[in-house]
Amino acid sequence: MVVQNIKxxxxxxxxxxxxxxxxxxxxxxxxxxxxxxxxIRRLANEYNYSAMPVREALRQLASEDAxxxxxxxxxxxxxxxxxxxxxxxxxxxxxxxxxxxxAAKKVLKKDVxxxxxxxxxxDFAWKKNDSSSFLEQNFLFHSYIYSxxxxxxxxxxxxxxxxxxxxxxxxxIKNLSNSNVWEKSHDGIIKALSEKNSVLARKLIEExxxxxxxxxxxxx
Amino acid sequence: MVVQNIKxxxxxxxxxxxxxxxxxxxxxxxxxxxxxxxxIRRLANEYNYSAMPVREALRQLASEDAxxxxxxxxxxxxxxxxxxxxxxxxxxxxxxxxxxxxAAKKVLKKDVxxxxxxxxxxDFAWKKNDSSSFLEQNFLFHSYIYSxxxxxxxxxxxxxxxxxxxxxxxxxIKNLSNSNVWEKSHDGIIKALSEKNSVLARKLIEExxxxxxxxxxxxx
DNA sequence: TCATAGATACTGTGATCACAGTTATCTTAT
DNA sequence: ATAAGATAACTGTGATCACAGTATCTATGA
Numbered sequence: 001m002v003v004q005n006i007k008x009x010x011x012x013x014x015x016x017x018x019x020x021x022x023x024x025x026x027x028x029x030x031x032x033x034x035x036x037x038x039x040i041r042r043l044a045n046e047y048n049y050s051a052m053p054v055r056e057a058l059r060q061l062a063s064e065d066a067x068x069x070x071x072x073x074x075x076x077x078x079x080x081x082x083x084x085x086x087x088x089x090x091x092x093x094x095x096x097x098x099x100x101x102x103a104a105k106k107v108l109k110k111d112v113x114x115x116x117x118x119x120x121x122x123d124f125a126w127k128k129n130d131s132s133s134f135l136e137q138n139f140l141f142h143s144y145i146y147s148x149x150x151x152x153x154x155x156x157x158x159x160x161x162x163x164x165x166x167x168x169x170x171x172x173i174k175n176l177s178n179s180n181v182w183e184k185s186h187d188g189i190i191k192a193l194s195e196k197n198s199v200l201a202r203k204l205i206e207e208x209x210x211x212x213x214x215x216x217x218x219x220x
Numbered sequence: 221m222v223v224q225n226i227k228x229x230x231x232x233x234x235x236x237x238x239x240x241x242x243x244x245x246x247x248x249x250x251x252x253x254x255x256x257x258x259x260i261r262r263l264a265n266e267y268n269y270s271a272m273p274v275r276e277a278l279r280q281l282a283s284e285d286a287x288x289x290x291x292x293x294x295x296x297x298x299x300x301x302x303x304x305x306x307x308x309x310x311x312x313x314x315x316x317x318x319x320x321x322x323a324a325k326k327v328l329k330k331d332v333x334x335x336x337x338x339x340x341x342x343d344f345a346w347k348k349n350d351s352s353s354f355l356e357q358n359f360l361f362h363s364y365i366y367s368x369x370x371x372x373x374x375x376x377x378x379x380x381x382x383x384x385x386x387x388x389x390x391x392x393i394k395n396l397s398n399s400n401v402w403e404k405s406h407d408g409i410i411k412a413l414s415e416k417n418s419v420l421a422r423k424l425i426e427e428x429x430x431x432x433x434x435x436x437x438x439x440x
Numbered sequence: 441t442c443a444t445a446g447a448t449a450c451t452g453t454g455a456t457c458a459c460a461g462t463t464a465t466c467t468t469a470t
Numbered sequence: 471a472t473a474a475g476a477t478a479a480c481t482g483t484g485a486t487c488a489c490a491g492t493a494t495c496t497a498t499g500a
Contacts, residue, residue: 039450039451039452041452055452069452070452072452072453073452074451074452075452
């Protein structure tokens with residue numbers, strides 16, 4: 001697996017951050033479904049940790065709205081209404097667009113190379129029907145574009161929004177039979193970036209980003 | 221004091237969230253300065269809580285980048301470089317601008333009324349040299365505009381960015397003698413909103429938002 | 441048969457202790 | 471007087487227990 005490739009938070013030093021990273025990944029790959037409850041003790045047992053690191057990880061994710069937690073009730077993966085999901089995708093598209101526009105002005109050859117390799121991996125995973133790997137690499141693709149803008153603030157917020165759309169993307173992908181619209185979309189984005197066409201890059205990323213939005217569309 | 225007026229997180233049910241809210245407020249009002257260390261035990265003692273709720277609050281704030289925490293070292297208020305601060309203000313301006321643009325299309329009479337009252341309170345606090353109250357109400361002013369856009373995702377992110385610029389605004393305000401540029405600025409924003417002029421509202425908010433930016437400017 | 445009350449097995453939250461790494465201070469040797 | 475080294479006072483982290491709400495399931499009533 002490619003799990004280790006994902007560069008999440010710096011603090012791999014403590015258990016709490018381990019749990020945090022692993023849960024984040026599970027949100028992206030669709031291992032956690034909308035509405036699914038997460039019990040501290042159950043997870044602690046599963047990871048062979050004590051309850052302490054797990055609860056801190058859950059609280060942390062909840063503070064980022066990647067999970068929800070009511071008082072004295074189990075934490076859950078948010079089960080958004082169509083309207084809420086739509087708003088989420090809206091903001092994500094805005095931030096991804098902004099990232100892409102800046103990225104296009106700073107793009108290097110190695111960047112294009114890396115994005116192409118990711119696109120290939122995704123194609124591979126797709127043909128193998130490995131949706132988990134596919135989704136993970138899709139995250140890496142988008143995440144890399146955020147990072148190209150070289151604004152850590154922007155990058156982190158865009159990543160957060162991606163995580164939160166994760167369970168919805170994972171769900172949406174299954175209804176997608178085997179048309180590979182995404183491949184054309186990503187190729188177009190890479191091309192626009194490599195040509196430093198910032199306007200086009202923004203436009204295409206915004207479209208790609210709201211690819212999932214249309215599945216839950218009810219107009220903002 | 222107006223502290224209770226600030227609508228932070230829903231969970232006022234547990235101690236952890238209490239600490240969280242209070243620290244957020246302190247970031248806004250300039251009670252916490254850039255680089256200042258925050259000790260779990262010290263705070264626990266100060267609030268007469270155990271260490272547990274405090275540590276969770278600190279971790280939560282750290283997860284939002286409102287604080288920083290290295291391994292086994294005290295949590296601290298981020299001490300940003302000029303460049304980092306500048307990038308922070310950049311993203312904040314972008315999100316505030318987007319909020320204002322949407323808000324202008326949805327504005328109601330009561331909104332204008334409320335914003336005007338806030339502006340008056342700020343003027344009052346300013347003349348009394350009560351910078352703490354001034355800064356708190358300035359947050360409420362901006363925060364209310366985020367909320368007008370009726371997109372909770374956008375709202376929360378914009379608030380987060382405001383919190384993070386808090387200590388810098390507080391520091392910048394002291395160098396501002398007694399010119400009341402902010403008053404003209406806010407009056408202009410209110411006017412643009414009340415006329416539903418979304419383009420102008422965005423422009424003015426962006427300017428007001430980067431008001432602090434120029435203090436630390438080094439070009440993005 | 442269905443509804444309702446009660447018991448039981450969950451849930452997160454808070455307190456407290458032990459531990460290990462970091463920082464600061466003070467002493468000692470050069 | 472200055473620098474280096476030991477020691478003491480910090481720091482966050484993790485484990486474990488007690489507690490109080492919440493949900494679920496079962497038994498008992500009509």
